Amino acid sequence: MEPWLVGIDLGGTTIKMAFVTTEGDIVHKWEIPTNTANRGEHIVADIARSLEKTLAQLGGAKERLLAAGIGAPGPVEEETGMLYETVNIGWTNYPLKQRLEEATGLPVSVDNDANLAALGEMWKGAGGGARHLLFVTLGTGVGGGVIANGAIVRGINGAGGEIGHMTMIPDGGARCNCGKTGCLETIASATGIVRIAKEKLTADERPSELRNGDVTAKAVFDAAKAGDALALEVVDEATYYLGWALANAANVTNPEKIVIGGGVSKAGDMLVERVAAHFRRFAFPRVAAGAKLVLATLGNDAGVIGAAWLAKELVGA
Structure with a gap:
């Protein structure tokens, strides 16, 4: 049995x-x-x-x-x-x-x-058994997990790996559910992407596909893939901050794999390529050389x- x-x-x-x-x-x-x-x-x-x-x-x-x-x-x-x-x-x-x-x-x-x-991604998914791994999940919020030498980094009171609460905008950032302002979660989550898109639509008169229906993270990426200028700006903003945050986290942990999951990761290659470009800009060169950014596979x-x-x-x- x-x-x-x-x-x-x-x-x-x-x-x-x-x-x-x-x-x-x-x-x-x-x-x-x-x-x-x-x-x-x-x-x-x-x-x-x-x-x-x-x-x-x-x-x-x-x-x-x-x-x-x-x-x-x-x-x-x-x-x-x-x-x-x-x-x-x-x-x-x-x-x-x-x-x-x-x-x-x-x-x-x-x-x-x-x-x-x-x-899960380390064992059976995109991590492929990598013993040094960063995981970020982009959904309603931004979750994170750090694996060092095959073990989860939990920290002193269970809050290790909170990549989503790295402060990216020190002054004037949007309020996060955690009580702080300017967290990565307020920018790179599905909720954050929608917020940025709506702010741009209000402040900007330009025509955009996003004016024709519900503004969702998927709609933003679909419009960006079709060449919509305003949607591309939103994607650039979200991926810039995400690439920067992941580079900072990677500079501390020197991972082999950086796995991106959650609903927003369904944007696929467009997301990974743009995040990777910003990641390479901000990561220590040897860290950048060791890390591969991949999409989660286990859903x-x-x-x-x-x-x-x-x-x-x-x-x-």
């Missing part, structure tokens, strides 16, 4: 789950809605119930499961698996490791969701595969 690891990726809207082999291959994956009622009090029970039900449907025995890894949005205390704060779920100082171990009877390891996506599976890696490490499988 082949043993399985459990990978769980806890988001504000859905909880993605998977049974994964010790080689990192997904056996079965599914998702359930995240019930955030009463400050998320039902979430752990929902996860345990769904695991049990799905295992039974697949005809698996409980003994088959070795351990579970779970990623959650927000800083995690490494030793205890305590979540300090998850804004979109409602948890504060929540003992996720303890609660999930009690509910499932499995050993559990907890980490930040972006860290787990980084581990929504990165989190559950990274969580399974965490579970594998926990039990030494």
